[in-house]
Amino acid sequence: MRVHMQAGRSARMSEDVKLVDRAMSWLGAYGDADDLATARDTWKVFEANPPTATVFGAYDSGKSSLLRRLLVDADIPVPEWLTISARQETFEASAITYRDIILKDTPGVSPGSTDARGESHTATALEAIRTTDVLVVVVTSQLLTAERALVATALDLPWSEGALWFVISRFDEAGVDPDGDQDGYRQLAECKRRELAEQLQRTLGRDLKPRVFVASPDPYGVVGSDQDPDPTLWDPFRQWDGIEEIATQLASLHPAAVALRAAAAKRFWIGEVRDQLATLLAQEAEVDNVARTTSDLYARVDQLSARLNELRVSAHNDLNTAVGAVVDQAMTSSVLTEEGLKTRLTEALELWLERQGAELAALAQDMEHQLEQQVARPSWQGLKRLIEQLSVHLPTDDTTRDSEGINLGDYKKPLLELNKDLAKTTTDLKAIFETKSKGARQSAAESSAEKLSKAGKLFKSVDAATKIVPFALDLLDLTSQINNDAKEAKAKVQRRAEIDGQLEAIKDRAVAESYGAFQSECDKLSAVLNELKTSIDAVANSLDERREFSDSARAEAATLLQFR
Ligand SMILES: Nc1nc2c(ncn2[C@@H]2O[C@H](COP(=O)(O)OP(=O)(O)O)[C@@H](O)[C@H]2O)c(=O)[nH]1
Numbered sequence: 131m132r133v134h135m136q137a138g139r140s141a142r143m144s145e146d147v148k149l150v151d152r153a154m155s156w157l158g159a160y161g162d163a164d165d166l167a168t169a170r171d172t173w174k175v176f177e178a179n180p181p182t183a184t185v186f187g188a189y190d191s192g193k194s195s196l197l198r199r200l201l202v203d204a205d206i207p208v209p210e211w212l213t214i215s216a217r218q219e220t221f222e223a224s225a226i227t228y229r230d231i232i233l234k235d236t237p238g239v240s241p242g243s244t245d246a247r248g249e250s251h252t253a254t255a256l257e258a259i260r261t262t263d264v265l266v267v268v269v270t271s272q273l274l275t276a277e278r279a280l281v282a283t284a285l286d287l288p289w290s291e292g293a294l295w296f297v298i299s300r301f302d303e304a305g306v307d308p309d310g311d312q313d314g315y316r317q318l319a320e321c322k323r324r325e326l327a328e329q330l331q332r333t334l335g336r337d338l339k340p341r342v343f344v345a346s347p348d349p350y351g352v353v354g355s356d357q358d359p360d361p362t363l364w365d366p367f368r369q370w371d372g373i374e375e376i377a378t379q380l381a382s383l384h385p386a387a388v389a390l391r392a393a394a395a396k397r398f399w400i401g402e403v404r405d406q407l408a409t410l411l412a413q414e415a416e417v418d419n420v421a422r423t424t425s426d427l428y429a430r431v432d433q434l435s436a437r438l439n440e441l442r443v444s445a446h447n448d449l450n451t452a453v454g455a456v457v458d459q460a461m462t463s464s465v466l467t468e469e470g471l472k473t474r475l476t477e478a479l480e481l482w483l484e485r486q487g488a489e490l491a492a493l494a495q496d497m498e499h500q501l502e503q504q505v506a507r508p509s510w511q512g513l514k515r516l517i518e519q520l521s522v523h524l525p526t527d528d529t530t531r532d533s534e535g536i537n538l539g540d541y542k543k544p545l546l547e548l549n550k551d552l553a554k555t556t557t558d559l560k561a562i563f564e565t566k567s568k569g570a571r572q573s574a575a576e577s578s579a580e581k582l583s584k585a586g587k588l589f590k591s592v593d594a595a596t597k598i599v600p601f602a603l604d605l606l607d608l609t610s611q612i613n614n615d616a617k618e619a620k621a622k623v624q625r626r627a628e629i630d631g632q633l634e635a636i637k638d639r640a641v642a643e644s645y646g647a648f649q650s651e652c653d654k655l656s657a658v659l660n661e662l663k664t665s666i667d668a669v670a671n672s673l674d675e676r677r678e679f680s681d682s683a684r685a686e687a688a689t690l691l692q693f694r
């Protein structure tokens with residue numbers, strides 16, 4: 131029988147060791163490196179301790195009184211920090227040696243507390259119970275009240291048998307005076323045990339099988355806040371105050387210490403996994419939000435690209451029409467001078483430039499405006515926050531080998547790269563927003579306010595186009611000289627056709643060169659839009675990778691969190 135029990139226990143323990151290894155690997159791959167290092171330190175310190183029992187619960191439930199009672203009964207001096215009061219008196223988690231084990235006191239939790247002190251008390255208590263072999267949840271006969279959700283979170287871990295205790299304390303105040311009606315008192319105690327079991331089942335959705343004690347550490351408050359009371363003061367109540375049973379159970383902790391400690395290790399590391407996973411999943415919502423923003427942004431940039439392409443086509447058509455009208459007029463004109471053609475052509479090009487330049491400027495301005503709006507959006511700020519969150523704890527050295535032989539660097543690398551990637555692409559994107567949208571604004575300002583100098587550039591192409599005009603006019607002169615010669619009528623028609631050909635060439639050249647200059651302005655804007663698209667794509671890819679990372683973190687954690 132004994133051999134069987136031991137075999138069962140050691141199988142459970144090696145199961146615990148395997149789970150601890152897997153939890154550590156998971157944390158190496160998906161958790162924060164600094165947090166993991168801190169957890170290792172925390173665990174190492176605790177590992178050196180004797181078996182430890184920690185009291186936990188709402189303030190005023192009688193935690194400190196219970197510890198004092200145990201110490202005084204065992205003739206151990208009560209430390210100065212162990213104070214008893216109706217006020218919130220315990221400020222930090224402190225430990226004291228009790229026989230061959232350690233007892234830890236914790237500040238009372240005050241859930242939903244908005245003041246900083248209450249919050250820090252709760253945090254201190256939660257931190258203290260991460261490292262304990264036995265958790266002693268102390269409640270009054272009201273059972274779990276305001277602290278219920280908080281206790282539920284603390285208990286959302288694989289509690290092994292014997293590691294979780296409840297003390298329904300201050301029971302002399304529960305409603306039946308034990309001195310007058312001991313049977314009634316016992317019945318009420320049974321009733322409360324059942325009620326507590328039901329409450330836990332309801333709250334946690336599973337049966338943790340805690341050991342439940344019903345006790346009164348200081349019946350009727352006879353001792354009150356005395357630090358150094360005479361234990362005989364409690365003698366009249368010992369047969370019903372339930373303290374003896376707790377003391378006996380604490381005394382028998384030591385033989386089970388190894389198994390309890392293995393279970394505590396499992397709980398500790400799985401608790402780390404649970405908390406790190408929660409952090410990852412909290413970031414997931416932010417990632418989704420940012421992903422929506424990036425795809426929205428991509429669509430806007432795409433729209434701007436489409437508008438730019440439309441503008442290219444319509445500007446070309448407009449230019450053809452404008453230059454065509456001048457040349458058509460020249461073709462049908464009987465008096466064609468170089469100056470006249472030049473002036474008309476320049477005029478037409480100027481008007482065209484004014485029209486299409488304004489369109490281009492409006493587009494550039496719109497682009498700048500839209501990008502500015504995007505960057506101001508809360509989800510974009512969310513991206514920045516996300517980057518900060520993800521990179522704030524990144525270790526500088528990613529090749530550290532830990533003492534137990536697990537190469538954390540190898541696990542950490544993908545996350546490290548991913549985060550760097552995300553951080554880099556975002557910086558890139560931000561740089562583009564800051565410099566390129568300014569560039570767009572500049573070119574927009576140029577095309578509207580400094581249109582003259584711009585137009586000057588285009589005039590060069592007008593000059594180039596009209597360079598062939600003198601030759602055409604020479605021909606025209608020749609034509610007019612032979613105008614009266616009927617015999618040369620055929621030649622006249624032929625030369626007129628040659629002139630028309632020259633004019634057609636002027637038209638093509640004016641269109642091509644003017645449009646070329648406009649096109650290069652459009653190209654600049656196009657380049658900015660394309661660069662934006664590339665960067666947005668990179669961010670979107672990083673976000674996708676981040677999501678895959680969270681998904682596999684969740685999937686791999688599932689077996690570790692199976693106890694739920
Ligand atoms: N009637 C009665 N009062 C108790 C008992 N234990 C503690 N108290 C009182 O309950 C109050 C809170 O006790 P304390 O141990 O400081 O609770 P803690 O905040 O959980 O540490 C104090 O006023 C104690 O005197 C008990 O068994 N019976």
Ligand SMILES: [Mg+2]
Pocket residue numbers: 190193194195213219220236237238
């Ligand atoms: Mg206290």
